[in-house]
Amino acid sequence: MDALASIVSSCRRHLNLDFLWGTVSRGRTISMPRSRRKRTRSRDSSYDDDYRHKRRRNDYYDDDHYDSRHSRSRLSSERRHRERRHRHRERSYSRSRSLSPSHHSRSHHYGESDHSSRYRSDSRRHRRRHRHHRRNRRSYSSGSSREQPESSERAPSVNDDDDGHLIYHQGDVLQARYEVVQTLGEGTFGKVVECKDRQSPNERVALKIIKNVEKYREAAKLEINVLEKLREKDPAGKHLCVRMLDWFDYHGHMCLAFDMLGLSVFDFLKDNNYVPYPLEQVRHISYQLVYAVNFLHENQLTHTDLKPENILFLNSEFEVSYNQKKRRDERRVKSTDIRLIDFGSATFDHEHHSTIVSTRHYRAPEVILELGWSQPCDVWSIGCIMFELYTGYTLFQTHDNKEHLAMMERILGSLPYRMAKKTKKQKYFYHGRFDWEEKSSAGRYVRDNCKPLRRYIKDPDNEEHRQLFDVIGKMLEYDPSNRVNLKQSLRHAFFRKYYEEELLKEPENSQSNGDRERSHSLSR
Known part of the structure; x- marks a missing residue:
């Protein structure tokens, strides 16, 4: 009996059974030692899933990859790496936006999605090529200055703005005939410009300059076809439809001349x-x-x-x-x-x-x-x-x-x-x-x-x-x-x-x- 009592005493001392019994009897929650705690799913899994989804969207960190077997130092280093990568992506996107000041207007007119624009802008090589293209081939600002030709007879360089409008200035001569006087109006199709007709110095015409965009060029060709048919049927214009006097393709811009x-x-x-x-x-x-x-x-x-x-x-x-x-x-x-x-x-x-x-x-x-x-x-x-x-x-x-x-x-x-x-x-x-x-x-x-x-x-x-x-x-x-x-x-x-x-x-x-x-x- 003495031997049995000593064994029970030893077990109670090592396993702390008195504390366990007293805790259970008083209705408290048992806190198991950390090494013996069982990993279980939360009682509200849908809430956890939503929370993890928000975390992934915000900082690209996925809680599902967490494992208690990973050391704390390894977890923190991975998190720091992901955060650095996220900051790098944000900086790259910000730089690409600064290179493309008219991003929104181009997307609207050309049907580009915002995501595709971001993806292309993330490429450094593409950005360098884009800057080179802008500098050497096309002017992307309607306010950009270019020297006026000393002689109005010399054909100026032809530039377009972001939306495809022709960039012109007062005194420019188109097709060696139409001298720009002023802008009369602007629409989604292009601009209407008042011009002097050098073949008839006292005559002014309204020149409709279509954007250098494929869908507007095709629409202009259809309009030209209709106007030519109407001119055949009514050369004198007595049926009160506007008369097209001339038309031509000016470096990708369809131009239609009308009476003022x-x-x-x-x-x-x-x-x-x-x-x-x-x-x-x-x-x-x-x-x-x-x-x-x-x-x-x-x-x-x-x-x-x-x-x-x-x-x-x-x-x-x-x-x-x-x-x-x-x-x-x-x-x-x-x-x-x-x-x-x-x-x-x-x-x-x-x-x-x-x-x-x-x-x-x-x-x-x-x-x-x-x-x-x-x-x-x-x-x-x-x-x-x-x-x-x-x-x-x-x-x-x-x-x-x-x-x-x-x-x-x-x-x-x-x-x-x-x-x-x-x-x-x-x-x-x-x-x-x-x-x-x-x-x-x-x-x-x-x-x-x-x-x-x-x-x-x-x-x-x-x-x-x-x-x-x-x-x-x-x-x-x-x-x-x-x-x-x-x-x-x-x-x-x-x-x-x-x-x-x-x-x-x-x-x-x-x-x-x-x-x-x-x-x-x-x-x-």
């Missing part, structure tokens, strides 16, 4: 604080627009991008009068003779028809619903333009397809069931009816800012105002097969004055060669 024109109908409206045009001017501008587009339709052509920006005054000189009621000066254009421009999107009937055409605010419902389109989509755009000339603001002020359709229903009534069932855009409809939540914020916006078309008439008792909205309503017919065509529109009561004048002038026009600049029946 005035401001666009939209720019004049904007500069006049969006004061709408008087009814008589609305009538004349609209009649000319219908007349010009009808000429396109008769030649199996659809413009597809009709909007106030593409209607230019022949001369935008104006008179100023003071509005006592609104306490401001208001402009009134002296002559409302116009020309239709921008045939870059014009499409012949036999050509491929893109799914989406037209600028948003002037886009027909059949285009939004992807039901196919033809000449009637131009008629819809003209109806929207006439409304804008009369009121001073856009009829469908939106940038969303569903909201656009909701505005149409609010202004013009319900969409036809046949169009709703036929469209592939079934997400906009439920059982053939337009699915729209009127109590949402967007629904309230449409309800507060749109009203039935006839309620926009300023003077309901005036016959001419009612006639205007009658023709607009017929142009804004949902179903393109039921929409009025432009030949019928020309004979509408609202345009009777100009139509009758045209009939009276017809015998005279048939005997004369026509006016080079304007139609006898349309110019006022």
Whole structure:
């Protein structure tokens, strides 16, 4: 017994069983010695996984590679190595960004992704080659200076900026003929420049210089083809479409020369604080627009991008009068003779028809619903333009397809069931009816800012105002097969004055060669 008692005493002393028993009896957690602790997964593995994912994203360190068998010194050295490598990557990327100040604009125009740009910039050899390329072949800053030639006859070096625009200066001569005077405007396609024509020293032309970018060059070639066909059909330009005088390829830039024109109908409206045009001017501008587009339709052509920006005054000189009621000066254009421009999107009937055409605010419902389109989509755009000339603001002020359709229903009534069932855009409809939540914020916006078309008439008792909205309503017919065509529109009561004048002038026009600049029946 003495021997057994000594063995038990020895075990209790070495294994500390009293401490173990007392701890368990008091409900405490047992803390095993470090060397005997069992490695287990956390109780909330999803949280740990998320946390590890965030760590990997932030410092490229992966906790899954951790092993308790690794010594603390080895783990810390690996972590320091990873952190140094991460800092090196950040410095490399920062240097590459400093070498490419216009990175964002190039990505937007050329379709490059941000990741691909970073990857290429991480290569030091690529950066050296890029700097050499910029220094020796191309100027990447529109503000970069180059010495002007002592003689304007000498051809200057041809440089482009980041976006592909031609870099030019006043006095430069293109194609040994067109001397740059000033920039008139700039768009995604390129720039429009006022030039002196050295073959006709007293003549000024508007030279449209297309970007040195493949997709814009191809679009320009299509526009040239359309303009040449129109010139064949109407050499005198009496159908009010802008005339192309010349075209040429200048070191990758397609250049198109046109007659000098005035401001666009939209720019004049904007500069006049969006004061709408008087009814008589609305009538004349609209009649000319219908007349010009009808000429396109008769030649199996659809413009597809009709909007106030593409209607230019022949001369935008104006008179100023003071509005006592609104306490401001208001402009009134002296002559409302116009020309239709921008045939870059014009499409012949036999050509491929893109799914989406037209600028948003002037886009027909059949285009939004992807039901196919033809000449009637131009008629819809003209109806929207006439409304804008009369009121001073856009009829469908939106940038969303569903909201656009909701505005149409609010202004013009319900969409036809046949169009709703036929469209592939079934997400906009439920059982053939337009699915729209009127109590949402967007629904309230449409309800507060749109009203039935006839309620926009300023003077309901005036016959001419009612006639205007009658023709607009017929142009804004949902179903393109039921929409009025432009030949019928020309004979509408609202345009009777100009139509009758045209009939009276017809015998005279048939005997004369026509006016080079304007139609006898349309110019006022």
